[in-house]
Amino acid sequence: INLSVVNTAAMSSIVGAMTIAKLYSAGEGSPVVSIVVGIALVLAVALAGGLLNGYTVSYVGVTPMLVTLATMMLFEGVGLLLSKGNAISGFPKSFMWIGSGKILGVPFPMILFIIAVIAYVVLLEHTPWGKRVYMVGCNPTATMFSGINNKKVLMKVYLLSAACGALAAVIIMSRYNSAKVDYGSSYMMKSVTAAVLGGANINGGYGRVMGTVIAVLIIQSISSGLNLLNVNRFLSDVVMGLLLLSVLTINFISATVKDARKKRQTAVKISA
Template identity: 50%
Template sequence: MKKNSKERILLIVFALVFIALSFLSPDKFLTVTNIRSMAFQLPEFGILTLAMMVPILTGGINLSLVTTATLGGVVSATVMASLYKQNWNETLIIMIAVLTSVAASVLCGIINGYVVSYIGAAAMMATLGTSTLFEGIGLYISKGNSISGFPAAFYWIGNGTVCGVPVPMIVFGLVAGVTWLLLEKTAWGQSVYMVGCNRKAASFSGLNVNRIMMKVYMYSGFLGSLAMLIMMSRYNSARVDYGSSYLMQAVAASVLGGTMITGGYGKVGGVVIAVAILQIISSGFNIFGLDRNLTTVINGVILIGVLTLNFLNEYRKSR
């Protein structure tokens, strides 16, 4: 199978699933309310998936992605609630909150990047360890409670619309576009693919692999902070456990989208389509009254199935 055919197959799968759900329940699935609901839910999942995709392209993974995002959110929410109580200007509060969230999450990304690249720890073990660290810090700051008390204007980020289009969807579109440009049209993006294909060869060719990996985890942390800001706005609060279910879903969507778990190949378009497929499947479960926990089971089956197919495909090629 040609690698560029993966995206076409995903488009066909998306169309079939969408048509099937539209046929089975047109009075519920095709309603404005349901489409609108999916449009507000998909962006945070999609941004986290793109944040997971980039480390996977290098042959690594970021198991601290969600705790990186939530720690940034908890720090940001604490600052925002404190300044709001002091009657600061709402616009200024939101600007400071956004910068604080991004700074905290990118700092977590720097820690991940340093441990993985300069210390040389395996990405899975390194990010598993930092995940526990970031979660502990978040619990210490929040005392395990929800943090709320935000300016009313902050609610617009996760719940507002522009010309009828949800703001989170606009943010997701911008993030997907920027990520595509970085990976496909910049020297850094090409170096990310090279590191994923063969790290030693990339190093011998003169690339600064450590610097590349550092930027990978910084960018992953940055995207995580954006997803958490949307979640904070939608829920009007912040908690350490927000988004915990998205971790394995992000891995599943990345792999389903055609990203090789061993690194070296992956397309933003494929990942975006995979996210949409999983989102409408989740919506279908909700419409038909099925247990939402089955979504996790389906994601697990999809992940195992895609990994198996990829393995069999590579094995066939090697023979």
């Protein structure tokens, strides 16, 4: 679980927003130039954050949850330091198309989402590298002895996660026509809940992209339903927390029952 991906997006969006606003207000070239340079910096900063996570986890050997918890606070602090807690705005109007534009009636963010889903399905479930990712998550020791470089696999995973954070940062910047550190603060719990609800094993080794997609749709349906019912928005966090706790409990009980069943079957075979 990468706890820092939301703050990676927040930090990179602040850097990108400051760049776009400065270049556009200074009249340095066309709006397209400021947008391209800003997006490039968003990606570069996000990848730098992913590199820090990946190196600390894979090469230093610190527990992933502890590393990403620390970098989550680090990235948030950097974003606050740069923006002084304020929203950064002043983008070209054309930049808003990324978050609100349509192609043949389909919202552009939805098109990006579909492309990302297809890419992840192919990458994780139909390539040798994707199989290595599952193997490292399932049994890193056995994977290492089979000749796979665990460190490189983990590094690429964190870089890929950071790239997704950069994509999310650009979309949020465009939709809000500004950037602020706390714009994506509510998505951390939702992203973890979606991954676990979608079937991802919290200990690694199992998970399916389409399961996560279905989980995202379920979570968004719940969130939208609560909004339509005019339920207190803070109750949404309570619901997400209870949902995550329930799924984790069910997964733990299910795994315990399966282990007990395997032990009984093994004992029966030995006695026979």
